[in-house]
Amino acid sequence: MEATIDGRKGVSVNWEGSAISRPRLVVKPERITELIEIVKSQTKYPSPVRAVGFQHSITRCAVADGGTLVDMRHFNRILEFGQGHVRVQAGIRIYDLVKALDSRGLQLCACPEFGDISAGSVACTSNRYISSRGILGQLSSTVVAMKLVTPQGEKLDITAKQPDLLNVMRSSFGLMGIVYEVTFAVRDKIGFVVERQQMAIDDLSLALAEIDTAGTGIELTLYPFSNKAQLEIRHSVNLDKKTRQWALILRAWGWNCFVPFLAQVLKRVLPIARPRAELLDVLLFQAQKLFAKVADDHIGEMSAVCLPRCRLPDWGRCTYTTWAFPAEDFSLLIDKYVDFCHEFQREQKYRCDLPTKSVFVPKDSASLLSYAGEGDMYTLDVFSSGDKGWEDFLIELNEFCSANNGVPLLNQTKLLSQRQAAKGLGIKLRTFKRLRRNVDRNNRLSSTFFQPLVG
Ligand SMILES: Cc1cc2nc3c(=O)[nH]c(=O)nc-3n(C[C@H](O)[C@H](O)[C@H](O)COP(=O)(O)OP(=O)(O)OC[C@H]3O[C@@H](n4cnc5c(N)ncnc54)[C@H](O)[C@@H]3O)c2cc1C
The missing domain is CATH 3.30.43.10 (Uridine Diphospho-n-acetylenolpyruvylglucosamine Reductase, domain 2)
Incomplete structure (x- = not known):
């Protein structure tokens, strides 16, 4: 050690x-x-x-x-490829797991794009991915067993026969025990096709209302200052036709590595915030339009969109924050969000320089603190190069989201207050607090970040 x-x-x-x-x-x-x-x-x-x-x-x-x-990164071995599951040590990189499964004709039952993350962390935190038929929006919900060391230093095995314990552990954020082994459900590989439509944000509510969300993946890109949006609709398909991966790899690489890098380069060469953000809006929307023309209808394999570490320089990274909102009112929420962005710019002279993304996550109560436990949700993933004014914006954004029935993700909502966490997660958070206190009376695993949020 x-x-x-x-x-x-x-x-x-x-x-x-x-x-x-x-x-x-x-x-x-x-x-x-x-x-x-x-x-x-x-x-x-x-x-x-x-x-x-x-x-x-x-x-x-x-x-x-x-x-x-x-x-935990020395715990990096795959222990067993079983019937419908894979058992791994908690420190294994999800990208390595995805590739190992792929070579056996298998895949995870969720579709992570950024693979430089550990199995142990995704097993016990809130996450959000594009879902589709047979594919869930949260990787933690696909965990069927876990082994951990409790705050008292005892080993504990949790299996599918203890659904209540699994439910708590899937959103335990390292507070109920240190996970050293995870078993994920796996399935035969499937592919997906994506339809992309560009439109005005004003037309989005009608377009969303027409989608039958059962088994359909939805991702939105919103440009609040140009009244533009891209709607991506994803369908799962069998892999019996020819697949073309390059477009999917390009898209995943583009959003996770190139776009943040471009935003940071522009920040250096064009320091005036507003024209820079307007330029980025134009460039990114046009790039999406062009991409839609060449890449629509390609069948891709889900494992192709899982990327390893982004190798661009550290300074070329961006930041984001996430909230989730009930799907039934999401069109209304988008209108309010656009108004909020405009008002904040008018009053505080700040606007985010990158578009906002959103994914549809179907109802999922597999974890106690799941943001989608009560019904279908859309996430609101607000991106920025983290330029001057971002933190003040976050404070107001949190107030806006909380006032509009937003549910936070404890590991992905920045600058979250205790009040906002309590409002968003309600009784579930109170239950979690009580359980956590019983399990770890001496606060062996609780940090200064979590104590105000979960007691
Ligand atoms: C470029 C980029 C793109 C991203 N895209 C997405 C996305 O599309 N969707 C999404 O949901 N998230 C996304 N994320 C967020 C990221 O995937 C998650 O935050 C992920 O959980 C981080 O994994 P990690 O191994 O780095 O965890 P860490 O940051 O190291 O830990 C996360 C939490 O898990 C706990 N933990 C870690 N290991 C264990 C263990 N063995 N036992 C108990 N607790 C443990 C930690 O204490 C901590 O609370 C993205 C992040 C980046 C940087």
């Missing part, structure tokens, strides 16, 4: 540089016995004890200030 005490090496930073963690100790265990010792020995390994994967979360959910940061 590698360990570093205090000093510079003990400082750890998340992907976008927004969450700096100053643990007293960083450890990289290789065996379960080591993990148990870390959790048990409070004198040797100070609290809080926080497990991390690839630290690609954009909130402070993985920080362990003054405590012990447990880097």
